Amino acid sequence: MKITFYGQNSLAIEVSGKHIIVDPFISGNPLAKDKVDISVLKADYILLTHAHQDHILDVETIAKRTDATIVSNYEIAMHYQDKGFKVHPMNHGGNWKFDFGNVKYVNAVHTSSFPDGSYGGQPGGFVIEGEHKNIYIAGDTALTMDMKLIPMSTKLDLAILPIGDNFTMGIDDAILASDFVECDKVLGVHYDTFGYIEIDHEEAKKKFYDAEKDLMLLEIGASIEL
Ligand code: NI
Numbered sequence: 001m002k003i004t005f006y007g008q009n010s011l012a013i014e015v016s017g018k019h020i021i022v023d024p025f026i027s028g029n030p031l032a033k034d035k036v037d038i039s040v041l042k043a044d045y046i047l048l049t050h051a052h053q054d055h056i057l058d059v060e061t062i063a064k065r066t067d068a069t070i071v072s073n074y075e076i077a078m079h080y081q082d083k084g085f086k087v088h089p090m091n092h093g094g095n096w097k098f099d100f101g102n103v104k105y106v107n108a109v110h111t112s113s114f115p116d117g118s119y120g121g122q123p124g125g126f127v128i129e130g131e132h133k134n135i136y137i138a139g140d141t142a143l144t145m146d147m148k149l150i151p152m153s154t155k156l157d158l159a160i161l162p163i164g165d166n167f168t169m170g171i172d173d174a175i176l177a178s179d180f181v182e183c184d185k186v187l188g189v190h191y192d193t194f195g196y197i198e199i200d201h202e203e204a205k206k207k208f209y210d211a212e213k214d215l216m217l218l219e220i221g222a223s224i225e226l
């Protein structure tokens with residue numbers, strides 16, 4: 001499983017020969033738009049945690065070109081189905097075996113309206129099990145006790161957690177979240193994109209290190225291999 005970071009919560013995942021894009025917000029991200037060319041990104045699936053602009057901005061551009069299937073909660077899936085896109089609706093607690101692995105849509109504590117204010121259902125995260133590796137993409141969320149449910153069914157190899165604070169968990173709560181999901185290997189996301197969520201990278205890494213955990217902060221466009 002290969003995971004590439006495109007800024008904010010935007011990720012590309014290659015697993016079992018399939019290409020997954022998560023929460024594409026690239027053309028509107030000043031940190032990412034000159035580094036990532038959305039016109040060449042491969043996508044068989046686009047996974048969306050919730051409907052906020054900083055997670056869905058480039059969905060239609062990418063889905064039109066690639067014919068990718070959009071996977072999200074029921075309301076977001078219907079929003080895109082009505083516009084003619086291929087979708088796979090899910091809801092919280094549900095699993096589906098895709099051709100690349102198993103996906104579970106899990107709880108997040110946040111909000112989820114589309115940019116025009118229309119209802120985007122309840123926000124979520126994804127647990128993906130594929131190629132004998134398991135990852136948790138928390139999406140935008142507060143620290144929540146529901147995270148403790150995840151390791152009861154899945155032994156995680158990586159937790160992808162928001163760390164930017166203000167709109168989501170910050171560093172200290174992300175460390176607790178890492179305990180809750182029983183995974184000490186964390187990829188930090190949702191930081192630095194705007195002033196509200198700028199963080200001190202060295203301080204963040206030191207806090208994780210002091211908690212005997214590993215926080216990875218990838219350059220935009222950089223990848224890790226699990
Ligand atoms: Ni959000």
Ligand code: MN
Nearest residue numbers: 052054055140
């Ligand atoms: Mn966000």
